[in-house]
Amino acid sequence: MTDLVSEAFPVVSDLAEFPAALADGVVAIGNFDGVHRGHQAVLGEALEIARAQSVPAFALTFEPHPRTVFNPDKPVFRLTPEPMKARVMAATGLDGMVSLPFTRAFAGLEAEAFVHEILRDKLHIRHAVTGYDFHFGRGRRGTPDFLRAAGQSDGFGVTIVTAATDEAGEAVSSSRVRAALAAGDVVEANALLGYRWSVAADVRHGEKRGRDLGYPTANLALPAETELAHGIYAVRARANGGEWIDGVASFGRRPTFDNGAPLLEVFLFDFSGDLYGQTLQVMLAARLRAEERFDSVEALIAQMDRDSAEARAVLASLAPLGPIDLAVNGPPR
Incomplete structure (x- = not known):
């Protein structure tokens, strides 16, 4: 078994x-x-x-x-x-x-x-x-x-x-959830699910650029078929089923640097520790903006500062969507 x-x-x-x-x-x-x-x-x-x-x-x-x-x-x-x-x-x-x-x-x-x-x-x-x-x-x-x-x-x-419908009378389906995530509408996807959606993968070594920028990240490679919109997200994450930690994440190809294969790069607030090789579960609360290319590293860091502040504000008021969300993702921090 x-x-x-x-x-x-x-x-x-x-x-x-x-x-x-x-x-x-x-x-x-x-x-x-x-x-x-x-x-x-x-x-x-x-x-x-x-x-x-x-x-x-x-x-x-x-x-x-x-x-x-x-x-x-x-x-x-x-x-x-x-x-x-x-x-x-x-x-x-x-x-x-x-x-x-x-x-x-x-x-x-x-x-x-x-x-x-x-x-x-x-x-x-x-x-x-x-x-x-x-x-x-x-x-x-x-x-x-x-x-x-x-x-x-x-x-x-x-x-x-019979088909369950949402508040607008439209049928709830897996296809609708996938379409919402592909459009970056995490709030809509979570509402259809009845709990906040998350991904999980092992933390891998990256290029260490985030550390140089003052934003060390845990890097996760999601399955190639993942149809999540590229962009910046307010998230909570936990390693190996431990405590949730607030953070901000970027999912995309890093156009300012290499425009490479998509990665989920998670910066955890007020955290220091080694996550390499651990399984990180990342819960998505909201999409903050689309992925962008910046003309300078200084402009990128300034935007990352603004993203972090916005993510903190979003997560500060986060409440469970219902009993299933509470059971799956735990009580509010």
Whole structure:
């Protein structure tokens, strides 16, 4: 068993290791990339049904993202890699997560086999909850109506959750979150998620330019498919799950210097220490401005001073977006 969160929230990828404690439970099924407010509606419905019947509730999800499997040359910009997905799932109140490996062979599984071999015989479910747009099985034959009919014949309940909408009446989706991040609208992305989005990577050695400028940074290389807008961000960061520290970060190609490969460069306020080789989680609160090229190092430093002051002001008034944000990202500093 792979435990990504804690012993209280098991995460398994092998059906042979499915915990007996989750059997006869309510399963929420989906890709759940981002675990956004629309996904949370599905998970919340599963929790409500499970608690009413005094049985466990868990999620069934898939890794990697199916679109990446079918088009590996254009991998999907993942909002929540598996460890973060599990963390957010745990914050919703679920009792566990099954994360099945998604392969072309798995995609070729007939819809009937998915129901009989996985849902019925392996997971022993009492009830299944999915979103209105979830499909499964070879050729996507497993529609919501198919699942309802299968539940009637195999003795488990089925609930299909309609699209969750935002305050403007627009459907909440992973695509909308990705589009907001690509546009640099972190506030919009966080509102759709219901918690503040973050990235995590190991701190690597850089060119040490920040140190020379009076702004030593922790440098992170994000996956090439990351579609975050280049620019300057107010952030909080923590190393290896430790305490959050306020800071300011630049994501981009450093046009004043080398216009190289994109890096996330994080300057932590009032911090001194060695972060090399540690995993840094960086939570994005707001985008302050676009990336710019400066005519002189002095002009760059003056702007960095202004960016730092603005980031401090933004972070000073930061409050949790809700219970999930509080559980995932901790209380305000």
